[in-house]
Amino acid sequence: MIRALMIICALASAAFAVEPDEILVDPVLEQRARDISANVRCVVCQNEPIDSSNSAIARDLRILIRERLVAGDTDNEVYTFLVDRYGSYILFRPPLNAATLPLWIGPFLILFFAIFGACFAFRNTERSPKKLSSEEEANLQRLRDEDNA
Amino acid sequence: MKRIWAFLPLLMIVVLGGFLGWGLNPNRDPSEIPSALVGKPLPEMVLPALAGIDNAGFVPADIAMHDLALVNVFASWCVPCRAEHGPLSELAAREGLALYGLNYRDQQADAVDWLNELGNPYLGIGHDEAGRAGIEWGISGVPETFILVRGTIVHRHVGPLVGEAATRPFLDALQKARMR
Numbered sequence: 001m002i003r004a005l006m007i008i009c010a011l012a013s014a015a016f017a018v019e020p021d022e023i024l025v026d027p028v029l030e031q032r033a034r035d036i037s038a039n040v041r042c043v044v045c046q047n048e049p050i051d052s053s054n055s056a057i058a059r060d061l062r063i064l065i066r067e068r069l070v071a072g073d074t075d076n077e078v079y080t081f082l083v084d085r086y087g088s089y090i091l092f093r094p095p096l097n098a099a100t101l102p103l104w105i106g107p108f109l110i111l112f113f114a115i116f117g118a119c120f121a122f123r124n125t126e127r128s129p130k131k132l133s134s135e136e137e138a139n140l141q142r143l144r145d146e147d148n149a
Numbered sequence: 150m151k152r153i154w155a156f157l158p159l160l161m162i163v164v165l166g167g168f169l170g171w172g173l174n175p176n177r178d179p180s181e182i183p184s185a186l187v188g189k190p191l192p193e194m195v196l197p198a199l200a201g202i203d204n205a206g207f208v209p210a211d212i213a214m215h216d217l218a219l220v221n222v223f224a225s226w227c228v229p230c231r232a233e234h235g236p237l238s239e240l241a242a243r244e245g246l247a248l249y250g251l252n253y254r255d256q257q258a259d260a261v262d263w264l265n266e267l268g269n270p271y272l273g274i275g276h277d278e279a280g281r282a283g284i285e286w287g288i289s290g291v292p293e294t295f296i297l298v299r300g301t302i303v304h305r306h307v308g309p310l311v312g313e314a315a316t317r318p319f320l321d322a323l324q325k326a327r328m329r
Contacts, residue, residue, distance in 0.1 A: 057290070
């Protein structure tokens with residue numbers, strides 16, 4: 001029973017949304033199509049790439065990407081084609097430009113300020129203790145002498 | 150100098166609170182996709198007519214003839230389209246708008262039956278059997294409705310035009326489009 005379940009699970013994970021009739025004969029082009037599809041957001045089920053989405057529009061987009069690759073488009077031309085129609089929203093890895101700059105450098109800015117703030121906060125506490133003044137030194141010596149006496 | 154740092158926690162709360170408040174706004178739809186086609190003309194594409202119905206298909210030039218036109222993306226298999234069909238027909242008739250239809254990923258016979266049953270308010274209907282025009286127009290599903298001023302897309306509405314909440318922003322956009 002358990003063995004049967006394990007086999008079912010293993011088979012289930014091997015199920016892809018890419019259907020046999022979509023797959024290109026040329027394995028190199030097919031791999032490029034798969035790589036592009038993995039980076040293109042499905043506009044219906046938005047956190048899923050079209051590569052693994054079962055929606056009709058994702059299938060249309062996969063077929064379209066393959067058609068364009070067969071027609072001789074470069075990867076960038078395919079991405080540009082999609083971005084022209086759907087905006088950079090459709091890419092999981094958005095391009096670096098003025099609009100997406102906060103997205104790309106924001107985390108590093110926050111980290112920078114965190115480190116800066118931490119340094120500032122701990123600056124006083126980590127300073128080594130001051131040396132005793134000669135007066136304090138004399139007092140200490142006197143107390144020690146008294147103990148020993 | 151030290152005094153300024155005392156306001157830092159307050160500043161952080163304001164920034165973080167503002168961000169979280171923005172996120173909690175019930176009118177914000179996080180799954181809304183910003184349209185890349187607003188401000189652009191319709192993609193050059195010939196949309197063939199549906200067989201079995203009088204409406205012609207259309208090309209972008211047909212739509213550009215009108216100062217103000219609507220293009221409604223619909224399909225007979227789409228339930229919200231059915232709900233939207235009556236109010237949308239009424240709106241187009243009342244406002245005297247040129248309403249075009251894009252029949253998306255549909256069987257011709259089903260679409261014709263659907264129009265015969267519910268009425269046919271469209272000036273022209275383009276049949277997009279393979280969903281290719283849908284991709285060219287950057288749609289994410291049906292129904293969607295575009296407002297066009299002399300052939301340029303000025304607004305895209307996603308979802309059915311039913312009920313006050315959905316219709317109000319659309320009517321506002323229509324009003325703005327009239328001013329152009």
